[in-house]
Amino acid sequence: MAKKIGVTMEVGNDGVAVITISNPPVNSLASPIISGLKEKFRDANQRIDVKAIVLIGNNGRFSGGFDINVFQQVHKTGDLSLMPEVSVELVCNLMEDSRKPLVAAVEGLALGGGLELAMACHARVAAPKAQLGLPELTLGVIPGFGGTQRLPRLVGLAKATDMILLSKSISSEEGQKLGLIDALVPPGDVLSTSRKWALDIAEGRKPFLRSLHRTDKIGSLSEARAILKTSRQLAKKIAPNMPQHHACIEVIEEGIIHGGYSGVLKEAEVFKQLVLSDTAKGLVHVFFAQRATSKVPNVTDVGLKPRPIKKVAVIGGGLMGSGIATALLLSNIRVVLKEINSEYLMKGIKSVEANMKGLVSRGKLTQDKAGKALSLFKGVLDYTEFKDVDMVIEAVIENIQLKQNIFKEIEKVCSPHCILASNTSTIDLDVIGEKTNSKDRIVGAHFFSPAHLMPLLEIVRSKNTSAQVILDLMAVGKAIKKVPVVVGNCIGFAVNRTFFPYSQAAHMLANLGVDLFRIDSVITSFGLPLGPFQLGDLAGHGIGLAVGPIYAKVYGDRMFRSPMTELLLKSGRNGKINGKGYYIYEKGSKPKPDPSVLSVVEESRKLTNIMPGGKPISVSDKEIVEMILFPVVNEACRVLDEGVVIRASDLDIASVLGMSFPSYRGGIVFWADTVGPKYIYERLKRLSETYGSFFKPSRYLEERAMNGMLLSESKSSRSRL
Ligand SMILES: CCC[C@H](O)CC(=O)SCCNC(=O)CCNC(=O)[C@H](O)C(C)(C)COP(=O)([O-])OP(=O)([O-])OC[C@H]1O[C@@H](n2cnc3c(N)ncnc32)[C@H](O)[C@@H]1OP(=O)([O-])[O-]
Ligand SMILES: NC(=O)c1ccc[n+]([C@@H]2O[C@H](COP(=O)([O-])OP(=O)(O)OC[C@H]3O[C@@H](n4cnc5c(N)ncnc54)[C@H](O)[C@@H]3O)[C@@H](O)[C@H]2O)c1
Structure with missing residues (x-):
């Protein structure tokens, strides 16, 4: 059935025009909605039988905001004229400055x-538990x-900057306490109360308040400056590589110093610059x-x-x-945890309790819910x-x-409909x-x-897993607030396989004479939260040693065999788990680089003996990024080629959510496409000529580079899904 998109207006006998936004599922503000709103507000303002106006969203949702598909069109075409003129013409002139009162x-x-339209109304009546927020910064733009x-x-100002910079939404209950919502009423009363409220304003029983003209909550200029200073520090901390947070603070400041209208004009100008930024492209992707x-085909x-x-x-x-038991319990799923003996069982139960306690102490869970x-x-x-x-x-x-x-055992004891899942990270499911x-x-x-x-x-999904089982597990994943990505069966699956060259490349660089702490610092500056060596410390080096041979068996031709992990373990360093690895871990303080680990690195260098002429190589920061991440891209190409993922964007989201690849770079494949397959191919080819087959470009990368295609462009004919 075609979805009904549009804006309607109904004028009641009470003289209230109810303007309704309809664009399922979230009433996003697509171009026809915006032109419909302009037309209806013009109409309502002109009609003499209309005394007041109520703005509402169809089907119990006010609006999820501007249509994000338009951003994607702008990114594809570079055509800014696709963005409609809204902030002055509709929001200021037709809505806020309307002579007739408007209630959201x-x-x-x-x-x-959506919230911005509501704030341009002269009052807001809300149902309980409505979600209110300005999440634009998560899309690389500003409101x-x-x-x-x-x-x-x-x-x-303090609450607003907090909500905008952290893209934190609040409930209508909190909104009422803060003054964002004027009345909180049961869901069935929202429309009738809004009508009455609008008439009360029209007839002078309630104040006619225009948000942009208000100054009562802003405080003095020096107070505002102090808040903005704190906001700038916060922005530096949470988004060092993104432009929109700082730009947003500048825009807010403009309004504080020169007035709201001046702020609106600057906002529009800055918005236009940001919407075309690489950050916005990555985040919208x-x-x-x-x-x-x-959306999983055949499932x-x-x-x-x-x-x-x-x-x-x-x-x-x-x-x-x-951890898995904790996640299930938090979503009200009953869990039985089985262990081998009572000692290990108690340990498991205590870990679940500790997980809950951790969430409570960080304010993420109430004691009652725990x-x-x-x-x-x-x-x-x-x-x-x-x-x-x-x-x-x-x-x-x-x-x-x-x-x-x-x-074999659980097949016997469980019911025939029971799903049998494994959390293995490397073993073939068919095996x-x-x-x-x-x-x-x-x-x-x-x-x-x-x-x-x-x-x-x-x-x-193995070649035998049924579609029903996949669908059931996807539903469980969503219920426990995960993003489920369906992938094919291979050693390492999509994420670990794509990223297995990450630490290997780092080891190669360290063996070639590059300082390992510099490598970590360059990679964190690129945007990953942990460099390869610190990540190794966190996972524990024992795991690295155990899975190495499993990968070597299948992907041996493209492995760099570094003795460093073994030497590290021999020297009593297993990473965070025992307080020392490449870094020193002390309770309550940040990990500190451990200079004494350099003797381990030296020993490894002697054994590998790969430094040209026995001298450390000299590389720029850019080269470090390329030598570490291009092999990851190369493996991503193989994953795409073999159809381990349904679509390239699945690998992007998996790399962002599983490996914390910076979301503002759009994920591993999206980023590679912005760098350019041809450039990556040529760099890898040159690196493989100098340093060997670890860097050898894959067939998929070569084909795309030669044909001028993007890595994300073509679907594999060899899908495992
Ligand atoms: C000049 C502009 C200024 C302005 O300040 C800019 C903005 O407003 S920027 C916007 C600021 N707003 C935001 O950043 C809010 C972004 N949206 C959200 O956070 C969640 O979608 C929401 C909480 C609304 C619903 O969650 P849920 O119930 O779990 O559902 P779901 O998440 O699965 O989505 C269902 C379907 O709706 C789709 N869709 C959703 N929103 C939009 C949209 N705005 N547009 C288009 N489409 C949108 C979504 O793609 C999906 O489509 P499909 O084809 O079925 O895959
Ligand atoms: N550690 C990771 O980061 C990670 C990430 C993803 C997947 N995995 C995979 O998850 C699985 C578990 O890894 P882990 O790190 O939790 O290991 P772990 O050593 O911390 O825990 C394994 C537990 O299994 C118990 N156990 C062993 N045999 C049992 C049996 N017959 N019945 C009941 N309990 C039994 C052990 O007593 C132990 O408590 C592995 O397959 C691993 O590859 C690990």
Whole structure:
């Protein structure tokens, strides 16, 4: 059925015109909506039978803001004229400066441009639990319909900068306390109260307030300057590589110094510069990439419905199992945790409790909710409780035989509909299920550590996994607030496989004589939160040593064999876990580079003996980035070529959410496309001539470079999905 897009106006006998925005699912402000709003407001202002106006969104949602698809069109075409003129013509002239009072009837959500329209109204009536916010900075732009000016005038400068810079939305309850919402009423009363409110303003019983003209919440100039100074410090900390936070503060400041209208004009000018920035391109891409993951061919488009998953068994209460159990419990899913003996079981239960406690102490969870979640939790040492679970997630140590035996056992004790998932990070799912007759319900549920915090869930589909099982696991993933990305079965799946050259390239550089702390610092300046050596410390070097041979078996021709990890472990350094690795870890202080680790590096250099002429190579920061990340791009090309992901943007979102690749660079493939496949190919080719096959460009990269194509452009014919 075609969706109904448009703006309607109905004038009641009370003389109130109700203007309704309809653009399912979130009433985004697409071009026809904006022109419809202009037309209806003009109409309402002219009609003599209209005394007052109410603005509302259809289907219980006010508006999710400006249509983000338009940003994407602007990015594709570079044509800024696709952006309609709104902030002055519609928002200031037709709405805020209208002679007839306007009331926003806010239900569900008012985000971005949606909230900005509501703030241009003369009062706001809201239903409970509506979501209110200006999340534009997450898209690389700033609010562009006057939000930078009106929000500070309605809620005060400190709160407004906090909400805008951190893209934090608030509930209508909080909005009422702050003065953003004038009345909070039951959902069924929102429209009737808004009508009455609008008439009350029209007839002088309530004040006719224009947000942009207000000054009562701004405070003195010196107070404002102090708040903006703190905001600038915050922006520097949270977004060192992005322009929109600082630009936004400048725009807010303009309005404080020269008045709201001047601020609106500057806002429009800055918005136009930012919308074409690389940051906006990357972040808008990530927005759509994340939503695209929920569309899986032959799974989400064949009329299947997800089955309810109410009780899950987790096998193994170690690092991963306890995190997975925590995530499930937090979404009200009952969990039984199975361990090998009571000592390990207690350890697992304590870890889950500690996870909850951590969330409570950081203000992310109430004590009450933590208590409720833990009441759904039970530890067990046998399979009795497994008979009525809807899903098992196995998270025992990475041992093929152990996992095969466990799957054979659970096949017997669970019901035939039960999903049998493994959190393995490297073992082939077909091998895990080899001894069972249930291959269609075996699936990979690959979480990232710490599993209750990291947002990515890789769902690994073997050639036998049924579409229903994939759909069910996708629904569980969403229920526990993860972004599920469906990927094909191969060693390392999509994320770990793509990033396995990351630490190897770093080791190669260190063995070539480059300072390892410099490498980490260059990579963090690029935007990854941890450089390769600090990441190794965090994961623990034992893991690196254990998975190395598994990768070597399949991808051996493109491995750099560095003795450094083994030497590091021999010297008693296992990373954060035992307080020292490349860095020193002390409670309460930041990791410190450990100069004494350089003797380990020296030893490794002697053994590899790859420094040309025995002398350290000299490289620029740019070359370091290229030597570390181009091999990652190269592996991403193979992942695309083999059809391990459905679409290139799935790898982008997986790299952002699983490896913390900077979202403002759009993800690994998007970034590579902005750098240019031809450039990457040529650099890798030259590097492989100097340093060997580790850098050898893949066939996929070569083809795209030769044909002038983007890496994201072509779909593989060899899909594993
Ligand atoms: C000059 C301009 C100035 C202005 O200040 C700029 C802005 O307003 S910038 C905007 C500021 N606003 C924001 O940044 C809000 C961005 N949106 C959100 O945060 C969430 O979507 C929302 C909370 C609204 C709903 O969450 P949920 O219920 O989990 O649902 P969901 O997330 O799965 O989305 C469902 C479908 O709606 C689609 N879609 C959604 N919003 C928009 C949009 N604005 N546009 C277009 N489409 C949008 C989304 O792509 C998806 O499509 P599909 O084809 O089905 O995949
Ligand atoms: N550590 C990571 O960062 C990470 C990330 C993603 C996936 N994984 C995968 O998750 C799995 C678990 O890793 P981990 O780091 O949590 O390991 P871990 O060593 O911390 O925990 C494993 C737990 O499994 C328990 N166990 C062993 N045999 C069992 C059995 N028969 N029944 C019940 N419990 C049993 C052990 O007692 C131990 O507590 C592995 O397959 C690993 O590859 C790990």
